[in-house]
Amino acid sequence: MGTVRPVAYLLGFGGYAPERVITNDDWAEWVDTSDEWITQRTGIKQRRFAADDESTMTLAADAAAVALKDADLTPDDIDEIVVATDTPEMMTPDTAALVQDRLGCRHVPTYDLGGSGCAGFVQAIDVAGSRIAVEPKRILVVGVELISRMISMKDRATAVLFGDGAGAVVMGPDEGRAEVLGVVSGTDGSAAEILTLAAGGTRNPFNEKSLLSGDYNRLVMDGRKVFTEAVRRMSEAAGDVLSKVGRSLNDVKLVIPHQANKRIIEAVRKKMGLSEEAVYVNVDRFGNTGSATVPYAMFEAVRDERINEGDLVVLTAFGAGFHWSAAAVQF
Numbered sequence: 660m661g662t663v664r665p666v667a668y669l670l671g672f673g674g675y676a677p678e679r680v681i682t683n684d685d686w687a688e689w690v691d692t693s694d695e696w697i698t699q700r701t702g703i704k705q706r707r708f709a710a711d712d713e714s715t716m717t718l719a720a721d722a723a724a725v726a727l728k729d730a731d732l733t734p735d736d737i738d739e740i741v742v743a744t745d746t747p748e749m750m751t752p753d754t755a756a757l758v759q760d761r762l763g764c765r766h767v768p769t770y771d772l773g774g775s776g777c778a779g780f781v782q783a784i785d786v787a788g789s790r791i792a793v794e795p796k797r798i799l800v801v802g803v804e805l806i807s808r809m810i811s812m813k814d815r816a817t818a819v820l821f822g823d824g825a826g827a828v829v830m831g832p833d834e835g836r837a838e839v840l841g842v843v844s845g846t847d848g849s850a851a852e853i854l855t856l857a858a859g860g861t862r863n864p865f866n867e868k869s870l871l872s873g874d875y876n877r878l879v880m881d882g883r884k885v886f887t888e889a890v891r892r893m894s895e896a897a898g899d900v901l902s903k904v905g906r907s908l909n910d911v912k913l914v915i916p917h918q919a920n921k922r923i924i925e926a927v928r929k930k931m932g933l934s935e936e937a938v939y940v941n942v943d944r945f946g947n948t949g950s951a952t953v954p955y956a957m958f959e960a961v962r963d964e965r966i967n968e969g970d971l972v973v974l975t976a977f978g979a980g981f982h983w984s985a986a987a988v989q990f
């Protein structure tokens with residue numbers, strides 16, 4: 660294998676978490692569940708829900724504004740915007756177009772990366788990196804989810820797992836705070852039916868029938884299969900990206916896995932033979948915020964100096980599809 664060409668640089672980090680905190684005890688008042696069940700099965704203690712006057716676009720724009728400030732850039736400096744989300748503001752147009760307008764960017768190209776579930780942000784890093792390789796430009800990459808408005812709040816088996824939030828980075832061709840050394844991504848479409856939110860698509864369009872049947876917001880998930888695949892794919896993808904860039908686990912300071920569930924993270928940690936300090940966890944405070952978990956966790960880890968200059972960090976994510984994606988990032 661020849662020398663691996665770096666993908667691009669990360670110039671700034673941002674995150675936004677809505678103020679409203681929902682505890683497990685809150686959930687126990689709404690559905691037949693308990694703090695004990697949720698904590699034991701998932702490690703989640705609380706999550707954030709967006710306020711009525713917030714939307715996917717505002718969450719994304721708030722996180723993006725923090726990333727721009729962190730990068731010491733203005734909206735004028737952005738040449739392209741990609742928003743990874745499975746809970747977009749509307750079916751059409753893309754949430755990224757709305758973010759462009761909200762931030763006051765130039766009329767640069769925008770697009771959403773949708774349908775990759777919780778792997779969306781790392782996949783977006785992959786796509787944005789290739790775009791930068793073709794033409795040097797600064798790309799705003801956001802992972803955002805407003806899941807509380809999209810799934811059934813009566814379904815205890817899925818609803819208690821999720822929260823709302825956003826994370827963002829600015830990527831560019833110039834030297835920055837961190838270098839994305841390489842990314843690997845994969846998909847197993849044969850597993851598509853194991854985790855679906857069909858609402859609003861052509862299979863299950865919003866109409867009188869779907870509203871009356873209650874099918875309009877049903878997240879269908881085989882939790883156990885998702886669990887097993889998430890552990891396997893996230894650990895394998897992390898190993899694959901390290902091989903791709905010619906580095907080893909011994910060089911890694913921190914692994915930031917998708918924050919779906921503390922037990923999944925623990926299983927990934929053990930499978931990879933990592934110490935507790937080497938794996939970032941905030942799922943206890945935010946729940947699963949889909950494509951926002953990885954960028955928000957990276958934002959926190961940089962802000963709180965869990966990541967410092969010289970550190971090699973691995974991002975690894977898994978989501979509906981199934982999709983998986985991992986990135987090696989040298990700070």
Ligand SMILES: CC(C)(COP(=O)(O)OP(=O)(O)OC[C@H]1O[C@@H](n2cnc3c(N)ncnc32)[C@H](O)[C@@H]1OP(=O)(O)O)[C@@H](O)C(=O)NCCC(=O)NCCS
Pocket residue numbers: 691692693696697700701776777815816817819820880881882883885886889919920947977978979
């Ligand atoms: C969802 C998950 C926490 C369930 O844990 P589990 O140990 O597999 O639990 P089970 O599915 O066997 O359910 C056990 C029981 O708890 C019940 N239960 C489900 N949700 C509950 C809740 N919120 N409170 C109390 N009981 C609940 C079930 O009805 C079931 O009852 P039964 O045995 O009487 O049928 C676990 O499978 C998981 O985390 N999977 C991955 C999900 C995920 O991360 N998805 C997003 C991927 S990106």
